[in-house]
Amino acid sequence: xxxxxxxxxxxxxxxxxxxxxxxxxxxxxxxxxxxxxxxxxxxxxxxxxxxxxxxxxxxxxxxxxxxxxxxxxxxxxxxxxxxxxxxxxxxxxxxxxxxxxxxxxxxxxxx
Amino acid sequence: xxxxxxxxxxxxxxxxxxxxxxxxxxxxxxxxxxxxxxxxxxxxxxxxxxxxxxxxxxxxxxxxxxxxxxxxxxxxxxxxxxxxxxxxxxxxxxxxxxxxxxxxxxxxxxxxxxxx
Numbered sequence: 001x002x003x004x005x006x007x008x009x010x011x012x013x014x015x016x017x018x019x020x021x022x023x024x025x026x027x028x029x030x031x032x033x034x035x036x037x038x039x040x041x042x043x044x045x046x047x048x049x050x051x052x053x054x055x056x057x058x059x060x061x062x063x064x065x066x067x068x069x070x071x072x073x074x075x076x077x078x079x080x081x082x083x084x085x086x087x088x089x090x091x092x093x094x095x096x097x098x099x100x101x102x103x104x105x106x107x108x109x110x111x
Numbered sequence: 112x113x114x115x116x117x118x119x120x121x122x123x124x125x126x127x128x129x130x131x132x133x134x135x136x137x138x139x140x141x142x143x144x145x146x147x148x149x150x151x152x153x154x155x156x157x158x159x160x161x162x163x164x165x166x167x168x169x170x171x172x173x174x175x176x177x178x179x180x181x182x183x184x185x186x187x188x189x190x191x192x193x194x195x196x197x198x199x200x201x202x203x204x205x206x207x208x209x210x211x212x213x214x215x216x217x218x219x220x221x222x223x224x225x226x227x
Contacts, residue, residue: 034216043115043203043220044154051213089153094207094214096167098144098156 002027006090006102014110015082021075021105023090028068031094035064035075037086038104044089048075080109113138113208115219123225124194131190132222134204139184141207144216145177148201157202160187194226 003026013019023033030052036044048057048064050073056065063076077084087106091099114137124130134143142161146154158168158179166179180188191198203221207214 032214036218041223044205044218046215046217049213049215091154091216094216096142096159098146098159098169098205099154099216100156101153103153 002030002092002100004090004092004100004102006088006105008105009103010106010108012108012110013080015080017080018076018078019080019107021077021088021090021107023073023075023102025071025073025092025100027092028071030068030092031097032092033064033066033073034091034094034099035062035073036089036091038089039086047088082109082111085109112215113140113206113217115204115206115217117202117204117219117222119222120220121223121225123227125227126195128194129190129192130194130224131188132202132204132224134187134189134219136185136206138208141184141209143181143187144205144207145179145187145189146203146205146218148203148221150199154203157189191224194224196226199224199226 005024007022033050035047050066061078066073087104089104090102093099116135118133145157148154157172158166160166160179160181162181178190201221205218
């Protein structure tokens with residue numbers, strides 16, 4: 001059974017810093033890896049999707065990497081802004097099995 | 112992408128009653144999923160709902176407690192039956208959208224359920 005761990009559980013940094021969120025998983029036979037953000041009281045917003053055959057994806061200030069051999073993914077946020085404050089979730093799977101989620105990293109960017 | 116709406120957005124219910132949550136998608140999709148997010152926890156898959164077939168439930172979830180309907184390719188309902196305070200959670204539906212190169216999941220805004 002796939003297990004997904006996210007470190008750190010919470011992070012608070014001043015505005016402008018670059019930061020890295022970590023996600024590790026136990027089963028490297030994955031289909032997709034998705035990073036989401038969840039804002040309080042709201043649903044999930046898909047940020048980046050990395051297919052099993054890919055190593056990384058970029059969208060604006062976000063960059064996600066995937067290393068299946070080590071069972072790790074990272075989400076890099078450049079030049080953080082207060083609007084980046086949210087919970088960031090890593091999820092693996094896809095297809096008929098749905099997604100397996102980590103518990104998330106609660107991120108606060110201090111103005 | 113896909114735009115997903117859910118009704119109700121939140122509800123407060125009494126123990127022993129049932130609540131049906133609706134999920135509407137703006138395009139036809141084969142796979143729809145229902146997830147639960149308990150307070151302070153991450154999302155857990157309840158079941159997969161494909162049109163024209165019975166829903167497939169994950170370990171720990173049963174049809175009598177969480178009956179699901181999928182009458183067409185844009186709509187699904189999840190019922191939380193005989194509710195107890197332990198059912199207080201956010202319930203989210205999601206869909207998988209297929210492109211030429213990849214499949215991606217999108218989520219609705221969720222239904223926040225409180226059971227007294």
